[in-house]
Amino acid sequence: MRALFIHGEKDLRIGEKPKPEPTADEYLLKVASVLVCGSDLHYYMEGKLGTRVVEQPQVPGHEIAAWIWDDRAPELGLKKGQLVAVEPSRFCGECHYCKTGIPNLCTNIKFQGSPPNPGAFAEYITAPKEAIFAVPDHFTPEMTAALEPIGIGVHALKKADLQLADSVAILGAGPIGLVLLQLVRAHGAGKIYCVDPIEYRAKKAKELGADKVGASYEEIVEWTDGKGCDLVIEATTSPNAFVESVAVVKAAGRIVLVGIPTGVNYSEMNAMPFRSKEPTVKICNRMGEVFPEAIELVLRGHIDIEALITHRGTLDDAIEIFDRQGEHKDGALKSAIYPNGIPE
Ligand SMILES: [Zn+2]
Ligand SMILES: [Zn+2]
Missing domain, CATH: 3.40.50.720 (NAD(P)-binding Rossmann-like Domain)
Incomplete structure (x- = not known):
């Protein structure tokens, strides 16, 4: 499948990687839309984020809307093809911080899109059930992906x-x-x-x-x-x-x-x-388990996220999109990339 790779500072390329196989406790997701975050831009513009350096080609992306694309979707109470939000943090659930309700400080956290964990600028990803959040029917892929920065x-x-x-x-x-x-x-x-x-x-x-x-x-x-x-x-x-x-x-x-x-x-x-x-x-370090609150706030109209999304494209447009947003050109605020094409 196709994916976007950061090879180092200002070096973004489209490449191929194997379609992921979900393990027994994961589900296959077809990526609908991923928003470009400031942290993706740190990796792109500087080749690093703070002390986290891109050493291997790295797939960025953690603000994710996806369709559940797994025949086991009914196990989650979902229909195959249903749009969901994906929490990018994989908490261990075992450490002191996970057990005391501050999972964003999990000592074993794996964050999608933060080296070496692959992100979501790809056609398919996998996620465990705790990371999959159903959204109301009228939510668009962009509103759904925006639940992460709203969180x-x-x-x-x-x-x-x-x-x-x-x-x-x-x-x-x-x-x-x-x-x-x-x-x-x-x-x-x-x-x-x-x-x-x-x-x-x-x-x-x-x-x-x-x-x-x-x-x-x-x-x-x-x-x-x-x-x-x-x-x-x-x-x-x-x-x-x-x-x-x-x-x-x-x-x-x-x-x-x-x-x-x-x-x-x-x-x-x-x-x-x-x-x-x-x-x-x-x-602040990322966020706790706030997807339900983020969904509620969008549902009640407290957040106009569409006002912030200024540019859209596919993986083929990614370099242009990253440059535009990273260099603050053409009024760019937030961009949405559709790895499987922009739906009609
Ligand atoms: Zn982000
Ligand atoms: Zn933990």
């Missing part, structure tokens, strides 16, 4: 302790920042300030309900007369993001760090303002 937002917001009418600063208006913007609105936030140096992204934040948008965190300092916001959500790729978060948080406020810095594996911190404001800081 990242749900996980982040659960850490945020957002109170009614809290002022919120969102640093970064990429797909995750824009999901979080919609979630904090649904959650009863007060004023929402969102900044991103890329103009079309900031504009999208305005369309999706941010009160004020701009290019730099310094504008938030200005808009709040130096007082800052109750809650800061950081969803950038900047190594300076932690310093910026501290600059825009109110004293005794909260900061949730979601972004992954580009180019380096550290975030800067300036100790004195950090100490003098005494903020609570939380950091």
Whole structure:
């Protein structure tokens, strides 16, 4: 079957690999749509994500909608051909963290699309039953694949302790920042300030309900007369993001760090303002078991995911799609790739 491989920095190729054979506790899935994530782009643009380096040709992709393509589908209460969402994390279920309800910190986790585990930019994948989530009939492949990044937002917001009418600063208006913007609105936030140096992204934040948008965190300092916001959500790729978060948080406020810095594996911190404001800081690693909540939020119309999907194509368009999204060209926010062709 055909699949997309990252061979190293800026080296993406279409190749062949054997169609996967499900083991006794796995099911065969035909991939409907996979969205291109910022983390896929880290692997593509840098050949690595933090300390995880592409050493062998790596199939990326973890935001997955697929059709269950296995004759054993009825074992799951599903019809063959039914659209499902696929959780990309394979939790061990045995370690301390799995057993205490924080499986995203599983010490034996295998994450689809993170080296060396193959991802979903391929015609077929397999998954165990715990990773397969049925979706409502009217969900499209794109809405279904988007449940994963929405889940990242749900996980982040659960850490945020957002109170009614809290002022919120969102640093970064990429797909995750824009999901979080919609979630904090649904959650009863007060004023929402969102900044991103890329103009079309900031504009999208305005369309999706941010009160004020701009290019730099310094504008938030200005808009709040130096007082800052109750809650800061950081969803950038900047190594300076932690310093910026501290600059825009109110004293005794909260900061949730979601972004992954580009180019380096550290975030800067300036100790004195950090100490003098005494903020609570939380950091996110992927997500817990939040697919049911993500489905509920889409079902209730709290998230407009289609507003974020700007480009579509097949595996043959993948290089163009990765370049466009990675270089922030043509208004690209999020792209959907259809490994088995775009359905009519
Ligand atoms: Zn992702
Ligand atoms: Zn575990």
